[in-house]
Amino acid sequence: MTKETEYAIEVDKLTKRYGDLLAVNDISFTVSKGEVFALLGPNGAGKTTAVEIIDTIRKPTSGKVTLLGMDVTKKKHNIIPRIGVLPQGFSSFDRITVKETLQYYSRLFRCKSTDIRGLIDLVNLKDKTKEQYKNLSGGLKQRLGIAVALVNDPEVVFLDEPTTGLDPRARREVWDVLKGLKKKGKTIFLTTHYMEEAELLADTVAIMAKGQILAMGSTGELIESNANYLVVTLKAADDKIFRIAQKMDFAPVNDIHGNIQVRLAHMDDVRNILNAIEEGGGSFNGLDVSKPNLEEVFLKITDETLREVTGDERGG
């Protein structure tokens, strides 16, 4: 029986082991209906294993996953008609055309009225309907994969690294498609290792490394709670500025362009350092004050985890 819930996905203490390898380590989270959720992590973080358990391809070692109110290990056949999946490295039958591929998957889902033309328009493949799969570029294949994931008009769409291996233009084309889905109110579960992608598309981002979820929230929340500082960049700054910043107990760093970057907690600190530079006779050609982005948060969190893991391994 389907349990009515505000969550499309509920993951509770999910663990997956392959022999000695702990691919997913006791993760828990929820995804609300209509939400775009991004699982962000480096290669080998366990993202694909996690998403493949949630979308019914794999079975968990322990823990519980509820999808649309149903246990994924017990109600696979009830769940499948209501979800759409773009697996990692999507591939299809080489000699079958774009239109035929969509018709084929529509028949598998026993759909009586799939809007094939609408799907082709959505993923912008109108000029390629008679093209065989093997003749499509990487970006076009991914767009077809997304259309295939939508043939059954699913309530939840899983997209496992939808833009990996694509050139920047193709990646943006896929993003446009995903933005269209978001507008339609679909629940989207996305895995990616592109910060920009997660930042642009996701309502909630979970950062995953070594099989664990290290941080979760909206992009703003993640930055606020993990990197709550300002980055001041002094362009073409002289050495005096470096010494002044050090004297003020900040930790200046030289970047490769000859600029000096200083992390500051408050706007008052910006005023103070600028006054000190003026008084000390330091010179610079420009100033940039910015909040850190998701990439900085990601690197900070995953670096700390990797350092901890390496330290633990050495210690024990």
Added chain:
Amino acid sequence: MNLRVVNANIIVNIKSFYREKTVVFFRIAFPVILILVFGTIFMERDNEIFDLDIQDLSQTKSSAELVKAIGLSERFKINLVAPAINAKQFAKDNGRNLVLVIPKGFESLLMQEMVQKDRHSPIILTELYDPSSFGLTTKMGVLKIVLAGINQEMSGKPPFIVSKGTSILKKKYRFIEFFVPGIIAMAVMTASLFGAVNVNAELRQKGVLRKLSTTPITRTDWILSNVLYQFILAVLSTIVMLLVSYAVFNVSLAINGWLVVFVALDVFAFVGLGMILTRVAKEAESAAAAADALMFPMMFLSGTFFPVEMMPEFLQKFAKVLPLYYVNEGLRASMVSLDHMAALRHAAVIGVFAAVVFVLGIMITNLGEESK
């Protein structure tokens, strides 16, 4: 099981097939080429006339009559070697495997033998032969039979004992008619086994099966659609093979319901086996290698190209555990000897095998999760 899903898979497979021209060639044309090549070879063997070099050192009327008598047997095309030539060197230089030498004084020796009442020392004709030559034994055997016939004739007495052949078959058959059912069985087996292994291993490796595991298609739908698709191609390929055999070799084979039954069982058995191999082998390459390892002994030991009775006894016993043997024998029983009881027995054996591997194939096939 959902027929709409099975139908969708068959359509995709057929479209993929006819759009891949090399696959079409190997599937349809290759067995036809085998039939044409082997059929031509065996047609020659059915009416084989051997080349025979004869050196007549006697150069008499009697020796000339002997040469003529050998020629009249219609089993030899005779080439006379001049008496002055060294016959052994002639055979070596010209790659001849047998030269028959009629000795000097043949006529006088013959006269002596004929007037003596109590004959005990026959005239020796020398056979110079190359023992490494293929088919020599048959040629020498035929020559001995022909000479025995001439001896009999010359004795002037009717033979004491003669044998008279009665075919156990209703019609006179040529080797090609035994060969075609074997090629049908083999072609269907190789296409079904390799079709299942190659297509499934490739789709698994590319991740298509993983995608399919997120759709409502079941293992039974998937395997059944594979079997039906292979059956359609097997029927098509069998029709082409039979048409070519009728048109080129004017074969006389009975076409009946058993043909469809054996082709279907052949497909079921070997697609099922292919599914098992694809699942058991981790990589596409090892699945193909395992298919090769199973297929080649079956091709050569199941009586496809030559009768199982020609093999040593232990190999004959081994042949009877090979599933293809029962398809070969079953097809021959139904198409050549018209022995329906034998066809039924063979169909029962291959039917049980097909059912077991098909069910096993369904049980172990997993479209989704693979171990890491």
